[in-house]
Amino acid sequence: MRLLLVSDLHYTLRQFDFVVDIAPDFDVVVIAGDHLDISSAVELDAQIVVVGKYLEVLRDATSLIVSSGNHDLTGEDPHGERAALWMSETRAAGIPTDGDTIELGDTMITICPWWDGPIGREAVEAQLVRDATRRPARWIWVYHWPPTGSPTSWTGTKHYGDPDLAGWVERFAPDIVLTGHVHEPPFKPGGSWWDRTEGAAPSWIFNPGRQIGPMPTRIELDLDAGTATWRSLMGDEMIELAPR
Amino acid sequence: MSDIFELTASLPEIELGPGDVLIRDGEAAGAIWILVSGSLRVLKDGIEVNTITHPGAVLGEMSLLLGRTYTATVEAVESSVLRHAADGAALLAGDAEVTRLVAAGLAERLAFVTSYLADLKQQYGDAPGLAMVGDVLRRLEERRAPRAMPGSMREPDPEY
Numbered sequence: 327m328r329l330l331l332v333s334d335l336h337y338t339l340r341q342f343d344f345v346v347d348i349a350p351d352f353d354v355v356v357i358a359g360d361h362l363d364i365s366s367a368v369e370l371d372a373q374i375v376v377v378g379k380y381l382e383v384l385r386d387a388t389s390l391i392v393s394s395g396n397h398d399l400t401g402e403d404p405h406g407e408r409a410a411l412w413m414s415e416t417r418a419a420g421i422p423t424d425g426d427t428i429e430l431g432d433t434m435i436t437i438c439p440w441w442d443g444p445i446g447r448e449a450v451e452a453q454l455v456r457d458a459t460r461r462p463a464r465w466i467w468v469y470h471w472p473p474t475g476s477p478t479s480w481t482g483t484k485h486y487g488d489p490d491l492a493g494w495v496e497r498f499a500p501d502i503v504l505t506g507h508v509h510e511p512p513f514k515p516g517g518s519w520w521d522r523t524e525g526a527a528p529s530w531i532f533n534p535g536r537q538i539g540p541m542p543t544r545i546e547l548d549l550d551a552g553t554a555t556w557r558s559l560m561g562d563e564m565i566e567l568a569p570r
Numbered sequence: 571m572s573d574i575f576e577l578t579a580s581l582p583e584i585e586l587g588p589g590d591v592l593i594r595d596g597e598a599a600g601a602i603w604i605l606v607s608g609s610l611r612v613l614k615d616g617i618e619v620n621t622i623t624h625p626g627a628v629l630g631e632m633s634l635l636l637g638r639t640y641t642a643t644v645e646a647v648e649s650s651v652l653r654h655a656a657d658g659a660a661l662l663a664g665d666a667e668v669t670r671l672v673a674a675g676l677a678e679r680l681a682f683v684t685s686y687l688a689d690l691k692q693q694y695g696d697a698p699g700l701a702m703v704g705d706v707l708r709r710l711e712e713r714r715a716p717r718a719m720p721g722s723m724r725e726p727d728p729e730y
Contacts, residue, residue, distance in 0.1 A: 340699070364720035375709045379706055379709070380703045389626055396722040401716060407723070412715075440722070465673065508730055
């Protein structure tokens, strides 16, 4: 299985175009949140329509998976917590998204939303607890914010990670976690686009970061060959995914 | 059918000199102005994006109707005269014909934008982002959804 991870496209249309162009080369494309940009001059409602159209084009080209990020929140859910309400339109278009879990061969992919309050956090935890009971050979999470204490959340001056995710990774030990949110880690000393946790059942953490220009930073996972490749304006880097 | 000058004849008039600022980006909206004579420039982030010279042009109505602060700065290029309704909402509420003319002006500008974008698709339709312009425009025209409001309680001032 060849999987492409991009994140934080932030309504950069040329980067969406680029993903559309290369999507047919992959079995799965994951966009891990922040599709919209709250500082854009384009109205958020208009961004939702445009991005929704891009997602439909990508859906027709390959297996597409999207999760929400903090820029994608558009209103309050029934519990009064902020949520990416437009993701329901994405799901209605047949695209797996927040709260969904899909199985592709021997791989299960759990798609976590950006949670924004205690009830949303409980829902994510319940989702992970549920999926942990039926994990197949390979368990992948999509979660916008990389864990704290990881080089994938190192900004160059501080750790800017999610402590809840760090706790869940330690507790459930997924095989792979696909993130985004923090833009600098791959470009900063001490930071990285990948991390491998310690312990008997280590987890791989990936964050492609973000760059300006028409091509997004991206990570290509070849799960059959056991490699991960990060591509950016700085060039390409590849690592071997050592088995557990 | 009345024209905007006839309908707003009772409004007070103000005079601007060259460089005088009428509307400032980010300030609270509420008023409506009608250009009687002269020339105005519209600035966004210090860059001129438009000029307004057409007598009868209405200003301030979009921010008023959307309930938002002004999104651009407007200043006089030369000596200019405008009619001024300090309470723009009252002006619209009090005269249906004025409201119709304002709505017609907004619809006209929307039609300008739509036709331009549709032509872009015709001329440059091979790029994915441009190929979808027509479909996006149709969806925007038909979209009826609760207004999207950004912001996260967990990341109220996000660095990313």
